[in-house]
Amino acid sequence: MSVDKSGQRIRQMFGEISSRYDLNNHVLSGGVDYYWRHRTVAAIDFEVEGPILDACTGTGDLALAIARHQKGSRLVVGSDFTHQMLEIANQKHRAGKSAADRVPFIEADTQELPFADDTFAAVTVAFGLRNVTSTERGLKEMARVTKPGGQVLVLEFSKPKNRIISPLYQWYFRNVLPVIGQLLARNDQSAYDYLPQSVGEFPDGKELTDLMESCGMTNATWKPLTFGIATLYVARKPDASTATANDHAAA
Ligand SMILES: C[S@@+](CC[C@H](N)C(=O)[O-])C[C@H]1O[C@@H](n2cnc3c(N)ncnc32)[C@H](O)[C@@H]1O
Structure with a gap:
């Protein structure tokens, strides 16, 4: 049976673990999550002008990292549908003293973003897309804005392919992570049982880049990080020049 990703379940689960989410993240990943976010910020094409959206922003770490990198020179917005996660993002926002001060956090479903078409220079999502009820709707909505x-x-998390790393990772993910996660988070919804199940079912590598392209993006690439435990996917929304190049290629 596939994992329950109804909006209600997901919101309740993240609401319950929100106060310990950051601690859990850093402990369970051994701090590698900072590096993964750093790689994501480094992959953004800042030549494109306009605001940046971090969807499923949770407690706001990626949105704040982008804002800090930009030193307040452009608007960075975070959106998420779990109120408690955004409360923590806002606490960091209030505690921030520089660029991070200017990040508005907005309560919104990634499948129905309250923004006009063609608004953002980049839309990021870190460890969020896997939790969105319909991956396609989430991707199409991110492409739209x-x-x-x-x-x-x-x-997003992915499944390491290396013969040695893969079984070690499976063992850690299935046996260690749920136990530590449960101890730290103390929630009834077994968020850390949900994690390996949801990663197991979620498309990775080419399967996800194909999905991104079928949802309105082009030139989708992927880069495995830390033995493929996580993967960074980058795609573009076609502009007039891409469309013309593709038309020529097809002709
Ligand atoms: C694992 S957390 C990731 C948070 C943050 N991006 C990070 O890197 O730590 C997943 C987040 O996705 C949010 N989320 C899941 N489905 C969503 C949806 N349909 N719309 C908006 N937020 C959603 C959850 O509320 C949660 O805050």
Whole structure:
């Protein structure tokens, strides 16, 4: 039976673990999550002008990292549908003293974003897309609000392919992580049982880049990080020049 990703279940689960989410993240990943976010920020094409959206922003770490990198020179917005996660993002926002001060956090479903078409230079999503009820609807909505020529960047867990790393990772993911996660989070919804199940079922590598392209993006690439435990996917929304190049290629 596939994992329950109804909006109600997901919101309740993240609401319950929100106060310990950051601690869990850093402990369970051994701090590698900072590096993964750093790689995501480094992959953004800042030549494209306009605001940046971090969808499924949770406690806001990626949105704040992008804002800090940009030193307040452009608007960075975070969106998420779990109120408690955004409360923590807002606490960090209030505690911030520089660029991070200017990140508005908005309560919104990634499948129905309250933004006009072609608004953002880049839309990022870190460890969020896997939790969205319909991956396709989430991707299409992220593409819709991206400017032509802008980027959609997805940072997500993936399944390591290495013969040695893969079984070690499976063992850690299935046996260690749920136990530590449960101890730290103390929630009834077994969020850390949900994690390996949802990663197991979620498309990775070429399967996800194909999906991104079928949802309105082009030139989708993927880069495995840390033995493929996570993967960074980057695609563009076609602009007039891409469309012309593709037309020529097809002719
Ligand atoms: C694992 S957390 C990731 C948070 C953050 N991006 C990070 O890197 O730590 C997943 C987040 O996705 C949010 N989420 C899941 N489905 C969503 C949806 N349909 N719309 C908006 N947010 C959603 C959850 O509320 C949660 O905050």
